[in-house]
Amino acid sequence: MILVAPNSRSIPHVDQFCAYDKAFSKLLNSSHHHRADSESTAGLSWIHIHLPAQDQVQSDRLQARQEGDARDDERPGAKRILTIDDSKTMRDMLRLTLVDAGYDVLQAVDGQDGIDVLRKERVDVVITDINMPKMDGYGVIRHLRADAGYDDTPILVLSTEGDQKTRDIGRDAGATGWLVKPFDPDQLVEIVRQVSP
DSSP states (O other): OOOOOTTEEEEEOGGGGGGGHHHHHHHHHHOSSOEEEEEEETTEEEEEEEOOOHHHHHHHHHHHHHTTTTEESOOTTOOEEEEEOSOHHHHHHHHHHHHHTTOEEEEESSHHHHHHHHHHOOOSEEEEOSSOSSSOHHHHHHHHHTSTTTTTSOEEEEESOOOHHHHHHHHHHTOSEEEESSOOHHHHHHHHHHHOO
């Protein structure tokens, strides 16, 4: 029997999330706040992801700030990537994928937080979600393209949205490339290497 917590989200068709398998397995094994169960009913596959309550999310953000989470796994001489996403699960998956590939990863919890991080830190690539509180990904892109220090820095969008209209808005704002979630870890790393050799 599978019990789904009130604050969990269920995602249908788990088979379309196969690309997450490697990073997701590592994430679940290392996380203290996430748990997942899966089931198949009526021809559909489901994965139930048990997320922390909102007060735990706020506590995690405060702890991350106190511990300097903007600077993760720093490696001397490694290229630096800033990931901006309001989903802790997605940030964790990106961090695991990129650190495994040898990158120094900084993280931000929303667009405004990303801009704040970039006022203090230099990066080689920015990977941003689009739909976020405080400042969306389009705002991040426009802000960076207006800054002489980041006017030619590669900016990759990683979003659940992938229709031509939203891609065109991103391109017009100054995005270098667009990837659709769920992401393939190997493809993501290859694209990062292409835009920042």
